[in-house]
Amino acid sequence: MSISRQQLVQSRLPAQLSPLDEAEAFAPSNIALCKYWGKRDAELNLPINNSLSVSLGHLGTRTRLQRSPDGRDRVWLNGIEQDSSGDFAAKLLAFIELFRAGRVLPVHVHTENNIPTAAGLASSASGFAALTLALDKWLQLALEPTVLSAFARLGSGSACRSLFDGFVEWQDGIHDDGMDSHGVPLEARWPGLQIGLVKVATGEKAVGSRAGMQRTLETAHLYQSWPLQAAADLEKLHRAIETRDFALLGQTAEQNALSMHATMIASWPPLLYWQPESVAAMQRVWQLREQGLALYFTMDAGPNLKLLFEARDRAAVEQAFAGLEVVAPFGD
Numbered sequence: 001m002s003i004s005r006q007q008l009v010q011s012r013l014p015a016q017l018s019p020l021d022e023a024e025a026f027a028p029s030n031i032a033l034c035k036y037w038g039k040r041d042a043e044l045n046l047p048i049n050n051s052l053s054v055s056l057g058h059l060g061t062r063t064r065l066q067r068s069p070d071g072r073d074r075v076w077l078n079g080i081e082q083d084s085s086g087d088f089a090a091k092l093l094a095f096i097e098l099f100r101a102g103r104v105l106p107v108h109v110h111t112e113n114n115i116p117t118a119a120g121l122a123s124s125a126s127g128f129a130a131l132t133l134a135l136d137k138w139l140q141l142a143l144e145p146t147v148l149s150a151f152a153r154l155g156s157g158s159a160c161r162s163l164f165d166g167f168v169e170w171q172d173g174i175h176d177d178g179m180d181s182h183g184v185p186l187e188a189r190w191p192g193l194q195i196g197l198v199k200v201a202t203g204e205k206a207v208g209s210r211a212g213m214q215r216t217l218e219t220a221h222l223y224q225s226w227p228l229q230a231a232a233d234l235e236k237l238h239r240a241i242e243t244r245d246f247a248l249l250g251q252t253a254e255q256n257a258l259s260m261h262a263t264m265i266a267s268w269p270p271l272l273y274w275q276p277e278s279v280a281a282m283q284r285v286w287q288l289r290e291q292g293l294a295l296y297f298t299m300d301a302g303p304n305l306k307l308l309f310e311a312r313d314r315a316a317v318e319q320a321f322a323g324l325e326v327v328a329p330f331g332d
Contacts, residue, residue: 002041002043002044002176003044003176003177004043005043005044005098005154006097006098006101008044008154008177008178008179009098009099009101009151009154010098010101012143012147012151013099013139013141014141017099017100017103017105017139017140018139018140019067019105019107019138019139019140020067020137020138020140021066021067022064022065022066022067022138023064023065023134023137023138024062024063024064024065024134024137025062025063025130025131025133025134025136025137026060026061026062026063026130026133027060027061027126027127027129027130027132027133027159027162027163028055028056028057028058028059028060028126028129028162028165029055029056029059029060029061029115029123029125029126029162030053030054030055030056030125030126030158030161030162030168031053031054031056031195031298031300031306032051032052032053032158032161032298032300033052033053033054033237033249033252033253033256033298034050034051034052034230034233034234034237034252034253034256035051035230035256035257035260035300036049036051036157036158036170037049037213037216037226037230037260037263037301038213038216038217038223038226038227039157039213039214039217040172041176041178042214044153044154044177044178044181045153045154045156045157045178046172046173046178046181047157047170047172047181048172048226048227049172049226049227049230049231049234050169050170050171050172050230050231050234051158051161051169051170051230051234052167052168052169052170052234052237052238053158053161053167053168053170054166054167054168054193054195054329055161055162055164055165055166055168055329056115056195056327056329057165057327057328057329058114058327059114059115059126059327060113060114060115060126060129060130060162061111061112061113061114061115061123061126061127061129061130062111062112062130063109063110063111063112063127063130063131063133063134064109064110064111064134065107065108065109065110065134065135065138066107066108066110067105067106067107067108068106068107068108069108070106071106072106073093073096073106073107073108073109074108074109075088075089075092075093075108075109075111076108076109076110076111077111077112077113078111078112078113079112091155092109092111092127092131093109095128095131095154095155096109096131096135098151098154099135099139107138109131111127111130111131113126113127124155124156124158124159124209125156125158125159125161125162126159126162127155127156127159128152128155128156128159128162129152129159129160129162129163130162131152131155132148132151132152132155132159132163133148133163136148145163145164146182146183146184147179147182148163149161149163149164149182149183150178150179150180150181150182153170153178153181153182157170158170160181160182160183161183162183163183164183164185165185165329166185166186166188166189166329166330167185167186167188167189167190167241168183168184168185168186169183169184169186169234170182170183170184171183171184186241188241188242189330190241190244190329190330191330191331192310192311192312192328192330193246193308193310193311193328193329193330194307194308194309194310194311194313194314194317194326194327194328195306195307195308195326195327195328195329196306196307196309196317196318196321196324196325196326196327197304197305197306197307197324197325197326197327198281198297198304198305198306198307198321198324199304199323199325200275200277200278200281200303200304200305201275201277201302201303201304205273205301205302207271207273209300209301212264212267212271212273212301215267215268215269215271216263216264216266216267216271219267219268220263220264220266220267220268221266222262222263222266223263223266226259226260226263229256229259230256233252233255233256236248236252237249237252237253240252246294246310247294249296249308250294250295250296250308250309251296253296253298253308254296254297254298254308256298257297257298257299257300258299261273261274261299264301273299273301273302273303274303275303277303278299278303278304278305281297281305281321282297282305284320284321285297285305285307288316288317288320293309293313293316293317293320294309294310294313295307295308295309295313295317296308296309307321307324311328314326
């Protein structure tokens, strides 16, 4: 019998918890260059393949936990109190309960996102990473980063990568309890690497990533080739990062994203996150590349594009995409 999330977390915690009055933490969002799509264990969010991301610096989530002065659990998102039975608050409180395990420790949760929530910009990743870090401080656990990364994964798979800055590989692991499935930061840095956020839609997705993964896994025959593709792409990305080969990085990330979306489209019912504006943006990227601009894109499970380019081409990219928000993960 596999271990439950509750048992897994409690096995790493002290018998007595000593919460502070208040604690807060920040975690960046991340963009996967080699995607995570599909689980070998849905209960523990264990992936079928390794993935690799780059964190988005100042874009992410800040979460503050307060010992509740009124004896009630309450949750705020961007200053607005959430219905405790609503999906957002329920998910956060269920995650906190993994740590409390029935102990009477009511809490107020204040979460601030400076990225659109649930719009394919990985707000759930930064959200659960920030919550995990805040819990570690609030409960004075002082857990190892790899343990915190594995715990964050229980809330949202890609959250395990948002515990760290820069390039991060999420290793799939082999152990049944999943404690060897966590983010591992790469030492390599890439000053001048730029990411541009093309925000096609910022509303909540009709089909969440969790449900989308399951549908793809169960119904798309194309999915059988995905683990092999991801493994090959991961190797290319490591080589690109080590040698600062931007063309290899961009080509691999773009093909990886389109391959993931191909498996979704081949699902039944078809799963298509793209909007007409998404396709128009892709075609614009391809047109500019034909004209000699070193520009590539990647996409998560949503309609928004993330453009990949180098600092020297920033002006040209910004001219081509009005209102582009540009992030420099390693500084300009």
